[in-house]
Amino acid sequence: MRQALIIGGGIAGPVTAMALQRAGWEPIVCEAYEDASAAQIGAYLTVAVNGLSALAQLDAHEAVMAAGHPTGTLSFRTSSGRHIADLPIGGTPPDGTITHSVKRRDLYRVLTDEAQRRGVRFEFGKRLLDASVDADGRVTATFADGTRRTADLLVGADGIRSRTREIIDPTAPKAHFLGIYGVGGFVTDPAVHRELGLEPGGYTMIFGKKAFFGYLVAPDGEIWWFANVASAQEIPKQDPHRTRTELLRRLAADRSPAARIVAATPDDTFVPAFNQYDLPTVPTWHNDAMIVIGDAAHAVASSSGQGVSMAVEDALTLAYCLRDIPEIPTALAQFERCRRDRVERVVRYGAETSGDKATSGPGRLVVRLLTPFFLRRAAKAGVRHLDWLYDHRVSSGVALPRNPHPAA
Numbered sequence: 001m002r003q004a005l006i007i008g009g010g011i012a013g014p015v016t017a018m019a020l021q022r023a024g025w026e027p028i029v030c031e032a033y034e035d036a037s038a039a040q041i042g043a044y045l046t047v048a049v050n051g052l053s054a055l056a057q058l059d060a061h062e063a064v065m066a067a068g069h070p071t072g073t074l075s076f077r078t079s080s081g082r083h084i085a086d087l088p089i090g091g092t093p094p095d096g097t098i099t100h101s102v103k104r105r106d107l108y109r110v111l112t113d114e115a116q117r118r119g120v121r122f123e124f125g126k127r128l129l130d131a132s133v134d135a136d137g138r139v140t141a142t143f144a145d146g147t148r149r150t151a152d153l154l155v156g157a158d159g160i161r162s163r164t165r166e167i168i169d170p171t172a173p174k175a176h177f178l179g180i181y182g183v184g185g186f187v188t189d190p191a192v193h194r195e196l197g198l199e200p201g202g203y204t205m206i207f208g209k210k211a212f213f214g215y216l217v218a219p220d221g222e223i224w225w226f227a228n229v230a231s232a233q234e235i236p237k238q239d240p241h242r243t244r245t246e247l248l249r250r251l252a253a254d255r256s257p258a259a260r261i262v263a264a265t266p267d268d269t270f271v272p273a274f275n276q277y278d279l280p281t282v283p284t285w286h287n288d289a290m291i292v293i294g295d296a297a298h299a300v301a302s303s304s305g306q307g308v309s310m311a312v313e314d315a316l317t318l319a320y321c322l323r324d325i326p327e328i329p330t331a332l333a334q335f336e337r338c339r340r341d342r343v344e345r346v347v348r349y350g351a352e353t354s355g356d357k358a359t360s361g362p363g364r365l366v367v368r369l370l371t372p373f374f375l376r377r378a379a380k381a382g383v384r385h386l387d388w389l390y391d392h393r394v395s396s397g398v399a400l401p402r403n404p405h406p407a408a
């Protein structure tokens with residue numbers, strides 16, 4: 001049985017492992033952190049319909065949906081509370097999937113648990129240092145703990161700061177700062193949503209005067225929120241108290257529940273400031289025995305809500321190519337042919353959607369005046385203008401000589 005070393009136990013790693021296992025490979029996931037819980041930074045993630053449909057092909061969608069709750073709509077408001085438009089986050093496909101939001105730690109745990117339940121081997125505390133292709137075409141990887149491993153293939157699912165990407169191409173681009181930092185948290189006391197009169201359901205997104213603010217109310221009454229703040233430079237690690245004070249100052253001018261939500265967030269569920277990045281074009285994704293997928297190959301801005309779904313689509317596509325094409329280098333080339341146009345289009349879409357949040361100063365006023373016009377126009381068009389994004393389904397025929405489902 002052919003063996004794959006999968007570097008990274010985030011999203012792309014466990015899903016690739018499950019997909020390769022079905023394709024008849026023996027995967028081993030090597031994760032840098034000592035245990036799965038340590039990698040669970042951040043607040044929560046949206047898993048869009050296209051990602052859930054890809055997970056459905058692995059029978060892994062139900063576990064993910066059970067860990068979160070449906071959030072199929074975005075409702076946009078101005079800083080004064082005026083309603084702008086409602087937009088769906090994908091439709092409701094016949095397979096019953098609908099966009100869900102899941103806490104990051106729950107999503108990582110569910111995918112890792114599901115892969116382990118199916119017999120996938122995970123090794124924690126295994127940080128990839130280096131790798132090379134041997135004369136026989138196999139790949140040897142060395143890890144920070146001094147161990148080495150050899151396999152037929154190495155899949156770099158090691159995120160936006162991928163070591164695998166550097167090994168494949170030392171001149172590969174690095175993550176690009178989007179001019180935004182994020183903050184987030186959870187209000188655990190259900191009395192707060194009642195006090196504010198907020199209903200459980202989809203997202204509310206507010207174009208605040210000095211920060212973009214998004215929140216949702218989970219079925220149990222917990223409020224999940226994030227804020228995006230424009231910043232010319234990456235911000236260094238900050239004392240959470242200082243981050244909260246600064247955010248409250250920015251939200252004070254808005255007529256919205258944002259400041260009350262931030263103030264009501266307990267310290268232990270407050271996610272301190274994190275810079276936001278994307279990775280537009282990585283010219284080289286693979287050599288003959290190593291490949292990068294997910295954020296390691298093409299990180300998208302978080303505002304697209306597509307990072308998880310792209311990682312899952314990649315994982316499935318790669319496994320189909322390796323299942324149906326016997327020569328590994330040819331299979332890797334076919335994977336790139338199937339995926340590059342689509343993921344780069346999604347990265348561009350993400351950069352556009354985060355552009356309005358990154359603008360500061362007088363430009364921000366222009367954005368605040370123009371954005372409602374574009375959002376209303378998009379709402380009139382319905383979900384159709386994003387069909388290319390949400391209706392994409394990974395075809396199990398991706399490895400056919402003529403790919404019947406090229407990127408839209």
Ligand SMILES: Cc1cc2nc3c(=O)[nH]c(=O)nc-3n(C[C@H](O)[C@H](O)[C@H](O)COP(=O)(O)OP(=O)(O)OC[C@H]3O[C@@H](n4cnc5c(N)ncnc54)[C@H](O)[C@@H]3O)c2cc1C
Pocket residue numbers: 007008009010011012013030031032033039042044045046047048126127128129157158159160161162163182274276293294295296299300301302303304305306307308309311
């Ligand atoms: C603030 C924020 C909000 C986001 N919101 C959304 C959203 O709503 N919806 C959405 O779809 N996406 C969202 N994203 C993007 C999403 O989190 C990523 O696209 C997704 O996690 C990518 O999965 P991945 O498996 O490629 O990488 P990751 O999830 O980053 O996993 C990479 C793994 O590799 C491990 N690793 C790294 N280096 C090594 C090494 N040398 N050796 C071994 N292991 C290593 C890491 O520890 C990690 O566990 C958001 C991202 C951010 C930052």
